[in-house]
Amino acid sequence: MSELLPKIQAFADRAAQLEERLAEPGVAANPSEFAKVAKELAGLRPAASAAAEYAKVLSDLAGAQAMLGDGDAELRELAKTEIGELEPRRVELEQQIRLLLIPRDENDEKNAILEIRAGTGGTEAALFAYDLFRMYGRYAERRGWKVEPLSLSESESGGVKEVIAAVSGDLVFQRLKHERGVHRVQRVPATESQGRIHTSTVTVAVLPEAEEVDIQINPADLRIDVFRSSGPGGQSVNTTDSAVRVTHLPTGVVVQCQDEKSQLKNKTKAMKVLRARLLEAEQERAAGERATERRSQVGTGGRSEKIRTYNFPQSRITDHRAGVTVHQLEAVLAGDLDDLLDQVHTQINAP
Numbered sequence: 395m396s397e398l399l400p401k402i403q404a405f406a407d408r409a410a411q412l413e414e415r416l417a418e419p420g421v422a423a424n425p426s427e428f429a430k431v432a433k434e435l436a437g438l439r440p441a442a443s444a445a446a447e448y449a450k451v452l453s454d455l456a457g458a459q460a461m462l463g464d465g466d467a468e469l470r471e472l473a474k475t476e477i478g479e480l481e482p483r484r485v486e487l488e489q490q491i492r493l494l495l496i497p498r499d500e501n502d503e504k505n506a507i508l509e510i511r512a513g514t515g516g517t518e519a520a521l522f523a524y525d526l527f528r529m530y531g532r533y534a535e536r537r538g539w540k541v542e543p544l545s546l547s548e549s550e551s552g553g554v555k556e557v558i559a560a561v562s563g564d565l566v567f568q569r570l571k572h573e574r575g576v577h578r579v580q581r582v583p584a585t586e587s588q589g590r591i592h593t594s595t596v597t598v599a600v601l602p603e604a605e606e607v608d609i610q611i612n613p614a615d616l617r618i619d620v621f622r623s624s625g626p627g628g629q630s631v632n633t634t635d636s637a638v639r640v641t642h643l644p645t646g647v648v649v650q651c652q653d654e655k656s657q658l659k660n661k662t663k664a665m666k667v668l669r670a671r672l673l674e675a676e677q678e679r680a681a682g683e684r685a686t687e688r689r690s691q692v693g694t695g696g697r698s699e700k701i702r703t704y705n706f707p708q709s710r711i712t713d714h715r716a717g718v719t720v721h722q723l724e725a726v727l728a729g730d731l732d733d734l735l736d737q738v739h740t741q742i743n744a745p
Contacts, residue, residue: 448484539564577596
């Protein structure tokens with residue numbers, strides 16, 4: 395759609411201005427100013443490149459469509475061939491441009507704390523929570539991100555009751571922020587002898603990771619308890635008091651970590667999660683929101699509160715907020731999330 399061109403052209407014009415600024419002697423001689431301009435330019439280059447290619451594709455399409463009215467049959471066939479090649483690229487570029495036009499969130503470039511919890515559905519919910527954690531892990535591998543588990547509570551069935559992980563890399567929060575909410579699964583459990591479809595839920599929260607400079611925590615505001623770690627079924631993980639529970643007294647936020655054998659490492663991980671939760675709360679207050687973002691993200695975990703449904707019998711995934719449906723369930727669970735996420739981001743942020 396040609397109405398996208400003026401919008402994206404503004405990015406291209408700004409990029410051209412920045413290119414000229416970088417060539418100015420005063421900017422080149424000032425390292426901090428040069429770095430600032432170069433960083434903004436780097437962020438605009440994808441949009442500038444898309445604008446240039448999109449303009450060319452539209453121009454070539456207009457020329458080819460004009461040739462369809464030519465009396466020469468050979469030219470008409472040539473035009474049809476060219477249109478057949480240009481149309482898919484036009485659609486692809488328009489999707490790319492819509493993503494580029496989405497306003498940036500101040501947290502987009504941050505790493506993220508990913509929290510996945512089994513909701514309604516017992517054993518099946520715990521198994522699907524594990525499936526989702528594995529899905530995000532595979533997606534992280536595709537994007538070159540690093541996933542560091544911070545806390546893991548396994549179920550006896552092989553699933554997980556809760557898993558909290560730090561995900562670091564390029565634009566992690568931007569890509570994952572719309573994953574927060576209730577994910578509903580419809581499938582026949584392995585233990586179901588009569589082939590009945592069961593519905594279960596898993597809650598997902600995605601928090602921007604906070605650096606120490608973002609959130610200052612007064613040590614006097616913390617209560618730190620240590621205790622012995624334990625695994626599923628009460629099995630002892632180790633025989634020392636290495637597990638750590640950190641309570642932020644002013645807010646009542648509690649974080650617990652027991653994955654590491656080292657008490658210090660568990661405390662470090664717990665503080666990372668605590669900072670993320672306090673940053674989230676601070677940003678909510680700044681935005682004037684009454685309820686915590688965590689509660690708005692995951693609700694109560696009931697079957698009726700859902701952002702997305704994974705229907706295994708029909709190999710279908712439906713995102714209810716964006717009105718997007720894809721029939722590639724296996725591929726998505728294997729980490730091929732980009733197409734689904736692009737569609738969700740575009741629809742949710744559409745003007």
